[in-house]
Structures are given as C-alpha cells and as structure tokens.
Amino acid sequence: MNSDETYHLDVWKGDWGLPSIDIHSLQILAYAKFSGVALAVNTTCNPFTTPNGQLPVLRNDINKLDSIQDMVKFLKTKNFTPDSSLSPKQCAEIVSYDYMLKEKFYPALQFVWWLDHRNFTELIRPWYSKAIPFPLNFYYPSQYEKRARTMVELLFPNEDAMTVIESKLYSDAQKCMTLLSTRLGELDYFFGSKPTSMDALIYSYLAPLLKAPLPNPALQNHLKACTNLVKFVSRVSQRYFEYDYQEYEKIKAKENEEKHSRTDSDNEFPHKRRDQVFAGIFVTIAMVTYAIFTGIVEVTPKNDNELMDDTEDYLSESYVED
Template sequence: MTLVADAMQAEIGARERWPSNVKLYEPYQAEQIILPDQANCLAVQTFLKMCNLPFTSELRTNAEEMSPSGSVPFLQAGAFLVSDFDPIVSFVGLRGFQLNKDLSETERAELRAYCSMVERILGNAEKYLSWIMDTIAVEVTQPRVGAVHPWPLNWMIPMLKKSEVRAQLKSIGWADRTLEEVLNEVKSCCQALSERLEQQKYFFGDSPTELDALVFGHLFALLTIQLPAVDIAGDIKEFVNLTEFCQRIEAKYFKEKEDD
C-alpha cells in the first residue's frame, strides 16, 4: 500500500469516533518478547494510557506475522491496522487526541528531535545488545524468537532475523561497534534526557507528551530486563531523575490500573 493510500485511510478514520473495541496486538511477554519489542510495546501502551484511550492487549504467538509492517506492537481500530510507535501516534492524532497540542512550534520541533534521538540511540542499542552480542543472542534472544516454532523453524527463523538485524545495523555503522562504544552512546543519550528533564514532572512541564511515553518504554525495558554479560541498568540508574521519572510513570499509568 502506498503512503498516499495510507494517508487517505488515516484521514477517513479521523472522522470516526475512537472505537470501543480497539486492540493492541503484542507477543507473549514471559516466553517470547525480546528487548526491542518490549520497549516498543511499553511505549505504545503508555502513550495510549496517557491519551486516556481504551484498548485491550491481545497476546499472540504470531503477532509479528500478523502486523502490517512485520513489527510489533500493532493497533487494530475498526477497519484500520497501524503498527509502530510513530504511525500510531499520528493515527491517534488525526482522531483528535494530541498530547503535544499545547506546545509551541519550537517545542514541537524540540520534541521531535528528542524522539528521534531516543529511537536512533536506545532503539539501535537494544537491537545491538539483543542480536550482535553473542552471549545475549544465544542465551536469550534466539530461544525467545524460536520458542513458538517447531523444529527446524525454531533455529532457522532466529538465524534469518539475526542476519536481517545485523545488515540493518551495519548499514548505519552500528554492527561493528564495541560494547563499550554502544554503552557510551546510551549514557550520552541518558545525559541529554536527564538535562532536558531536570526536576520537572514530564519533559515539557506538568503534562505528558509522546516523548514521555517513548522514553519510559525504552528506559523501563532496559532497567528491568535481565541480560547476561552486561549491566546496562546500572548505567541508567546513575541518572537519578530518569529512574524517578520511570517510577512515577509506572505508578501512575500501570500500578494504579492493576490495583483497580
């Protein structure tokens, strides 16, 4: 489907109300999900919760194959299927739900720049850790990706996925980096985020934006996942205001809902 057709579909959908049966399709959390997917799923969940939009999480072993882009999570809203964080934010915005509506044009440009930085650095770091580091790839990533498939697909599919991700990272100069270089990139990103957040509740004041959802998704995934041979959570915890930010988001948008 062309970008023009996608835009037309989104415009048509914008005239409709938010459906009551919106579903967010994700992989199974405990057995199947890998670090990059976990970060993206958390980011989208948080964004929808911040918009106060109702949705149901649907766990599927073949969620990636069901997705229109081949990545997770993806949203089913009426007749529309939308995958990935940015397209989902745009789709929701066209329906009149915009977290950044009160920002100035300068602030919106700054927000987009920070979102791009997070996806470029933290997103690529997650892929590097998951697929390029042999210990993590062999002990964590490949078993999870292959878990739902019978032999010989349970080892063929992870190998194909690893080759695909390696080629993608190689094209942008990430595949041949050392672990130290990747961790330094993560620290630099966290430093920039920490300086932007300072002691504010959210990155742009007292109200959340999609940047808050995106940062929480990536940082919370990195803080909570257990990986062999690397302690990336320890590096992130050096930035106290970022860890406190993650704790606030978790408490407000996840723990309260669980208690209810």
C-alpha cells in the same frame, strides 16, 4: 473515537513488570494511556499474521496500521493526543529527541538485545523461543539477530572488530542517557507534571533496558546510575501500568522469600546434623541403661582369678604363635 468504533492493539507480550518487552509496543501503549484512549489490547508473540510480519498493529474491521507514525497520526485525527497543551517549540523538541534516540540509542539497544553473545544466548533467544509458537520460534529470533547485524554493518562499514563497534555504540547511548537525565532533572515528566508523547517515547526506550535481567548489564548499569531516569521509569509503570508492575513485584517478593528460606535452611544444616548425632547418642545410652536396670541385659563381672586365667591363656597363645 466514536462509541461504535472498536480498535484493537496487538502488541508483544510483557515481562519483568512491563506491559510489553518491545520498544514500539511500549511506545504506543504509553501514548494511548497518556491520551486517555481505551483500546482493546491483545498481547501476542505471533507476528506472522500481521501485515508486514511485525508488531504492534492497530486494527479494526477496515484498517490495519503497523507503524508508530501512522498510529499516532490516526489517534490525533480522533482528538486523542497528550500533546494538546504543548507549544510548537516543545513539539519540535520532541521531534529532535525522537531523531536522536533512533540514531544514537536504538542501535545500542539492538546490540544489547541481539548481538551481545551472553545476552542473546542466555536470555533473549530463550525468551523469544519460549514465547513465539512453534515452528516460528526457530525463525524469528534468527531473523531479528540478522537484521540487527545488518544495521550495525551499515553503520560501521569499515570496522570488523565487534569490541570496537560495541564500545562506540555504548558510548553514544551513554551520552544520550546522560543528556536525558540532565533534561529531566527533578521533574516528574519531561514537560512538567503531565506526561506527553515525549515521555511515551523515552519510556519505551529506557524501560526494557532497565528491567530486563541481562547477563551482561554493561549499558544497563549506566542507566541505573541515572537515578532520576530510573525513578521516571518506575513512575510511569506504577501509575499507568499498575497491574503489570504489581504482579511482577509479587513474583520477586515470593522468589526472595524462597531464597532466604533456602539460605536459612542451609545455615541451620550443620547445627541440625550435630543435634541429630547428640540426640542419637543420648537415646542409645538411655536405652542401654534401661535394659540393664530392668534385667533385659545382664552384665556379669569377672573376678580377679578369671581375669588372671584369661591373661595367661592369651600370653601362652601368643608364645606358641611366635
């Protein structure tokens, strides 16, 4: 890229320790990092101003590219690619994994994000409604949900039961994750010690699923069981998106500290109440004793005759009442 050229990359903003919560935004961000290209990244949640109402967008004063394929192709023409050392066979493998993820994994992620009732109502819709500016925050979440539902209906035209569809989608996605886990093995990255476009692709699919605090984590739990994939996501985040990763870790640490503080306070509450009661009794006794000994309060004991008279009076009054 020429020194006089400035390219801006508009992406969905990040959360949960990720530079973006969007698959396609994550893919091009990781690709650019792995390629060593410096882009002016603009995090946004307003796709309305983009050419086709979607993010990410790579732009300069002349061009606006809004598909991953076009962005990657453009960066390659500027000699920015992490795949320069790969063989034709390895490049063909990337194409095959790309196809597999789009066909077998992406639909399941769309279901998790937009069609699972708990995830959508408790996390996804509130997140987008808060992030997207008014009044577009009423429009886009519903559109994305509608788009995901259309995709599922096209994939399963003869199936009406969402539980059956969910089971089939999750089964395919779990098989993909198991295959990826086997393929990665003990390697840092899928082709060895350096990341390539295949790592950018797979990271973009796995990271949002792993990091989102999903109320229904059924598919997420399978990913967490693939420990080498979990380490892979953390490795990429720590090495290439260090700021986002560390800031989120600080937030989590602070939340955990506050949680433990509240728990300790709750555990101490019964003992604190008991100590307060005993302290109050002790202070009261001390004050009364002090008052008696200093003459502030006088206590005159009655003699035996006075006590007998009081008893007779009480008995006579009781007899009259009966």
